[in-house]
Amino acid sequence: MVARGCQPDVHTYTTIINGLCKIGETAAAAGLFKKMGEAGCQPDVVTYSTIIDSLCKDRRVNEALYIFSYMKAKGISPNIFTYNSLIQGLCNFSRWREASAMLNEMMSLNIMPNIVTFSLLINIFCKEGNVFEAQGVLKTMTEMGVEPNVVTYSSLMNGYSLQAEVVEARKLFDVMITKGCKPDVFSYNILINGYCKTKRIGEAKQLFNEMIHQGLTPDIVSYNTLIDGLCQLGRLTEAHDLFKNMLTNGNLPDLCTYSILLDGFCKQGYLAKAFRLFRAMQSTYLKPNMVMYNILIDAMCKSGNLKEARKLFSELFVQGLQPNVQIYTTIINGLCKEGLLDEALEAFRNMEEDGCPPNEFSYNVIIRGFLHHKDESRAVQLIGEMREKGFVADAGTTA
Known part of the structure; x- marks a missing residue:
């Protein structure tokens, strides 16, 4: 041109x-x-x-x-x-004072806030935990003749849910429908999450089904939230059934979905089921992450199955994953409990070499292991090291 x-x-x-x-x-x-x-x-x-x-x-x-x-x-x-x-x-960037000054400048120029401005302010107040101020903004906007939309209502609902005020969130949800503003999947997810967090799983399930009845398709967040809520209450059969339902309906689970179920199975002692699920996931397009390995290694150590815990730990390196402090500390704790102190110390020293220096928790775990097995000399040496690094022994270690 x-x-x-x-x-x-x-x-x-x-x-x-x-x-x-x-x-x-x-x-x-x-x-x-x-x-x-x-x-x-x-x-x-x-x-x-x-x-x-x-x-x-x-x-x-x-x-x-x-x-x-x-x-x-x-x-x-x-x-x-x-x-x-x-x-x-x-x-x-939480630069609230400058944002407020910008809002005042805008209004001084007779540029009135629109639905986007109001929704933005409500969302900000809610994230800061100031739902009262957010409610005030909603009142102001309606007085100015600006009708809230689904984003506005959802932001305020989320604010109430974050404060565990799910009853208030539900009231707002009902007001939104009364005003002719149709809830979307995000709105439903907020309320489902609120019910799950307050252990009102029956209402969460009812809302999930209502969403489908209204012609909306649950997304990955909907499924993960409800599966997690069921797992937290130990209702693993229902959680697993919902997972299978998710697959049947063409919703692909993500790493979060698998992590939720793995954690649920492990906490209830269903380690074989957890392991089968883990291996089934590995045959999909998804690759396990550190969170999953830590869940399984921790469960294996707690159940005394150190052999499998070691295998999983070694598998990390095959998968190209670098163990973090949490995983190292978990395996060290497992080795200490079995009295394998030399192996525990070797793993502890490998942390530094692998660019993953031990933290205060790691030191306390291994020191307690040595003290429990009456190896005071090495425990004292490690206490000295810990103090040099500025770490403090916790009550369990000093006792």
Whole structure:
């Protein structure tokens, strides 16, 4: 286009900048933004706002604020989209005072908050645990004639659920339906999670079925939340049935799903079932992670099956996984309980060599192991090491 002598205008530049931002090429967009000015084509509020929004989403909020100041210096007035982007960007870094100042500046320019602004504020207050303030924002927006949408209601419901106030969350859910605002999967998931956390699993299951009845398809979060709720109550048969139902309906489980079930089986002592599930998962597209190995190794050690625990520990390296402090400490604890102190100390020393230095908990575990088996000399040596590193012996060790 340029080669043929057809000069791009502000709309052309903005269209391409917007496209680059949408695919995450903020640096290329910023470069084109700079060239635009050099070519004598002045950016408008849409161009500036697009760049500012992209920088905020990239967590480069200081750069966004610089562009914002430059924009105002050029005499270009920001719009609601500009302010919403900056408020969100500042809130992502908990820069509440600056976000509040931005909101006040916006309103002083007679730019009234819209549904996005209000929903954003409610979400922020809820994440900070200040549901009372969030409720105040909801009241203000309705008084200003701005009708809450499903995002607004869901954010406030989530705030109540995080405070374990599931009754209030349910009331809001019912108000949302009464107002003609249809809940989405996210809304249902929030309430299902709230019921599961308060051990009201019957209501969680009822809501799960209601969601399907309403024509909504449960997602991976819906299934994982309910499976976890059932496992926490020891209702493993139901949890496993829901897992199979999930597969039948074409919902692919993720690593979180398998970890929840593995943990549930292990805590209830069904180690054979846990192991079969683990091996079945390995035959799928999913690869086990450190969380799963730690669940199984811990369960094997606690049940006295050190042979299998060792096998799993060795398997980590075959899978290309580097053991973390938690897994090392778990296997060391298992070895100590079986009286294999030399092997435990060898594993303890390997931690440092593998770039995974032992922490305070690791020291306490191995020292207690030596003391339990009356090996005071090595225990004293390790206590000295621990103190040199600035760690403190816990009550179980000093006793």
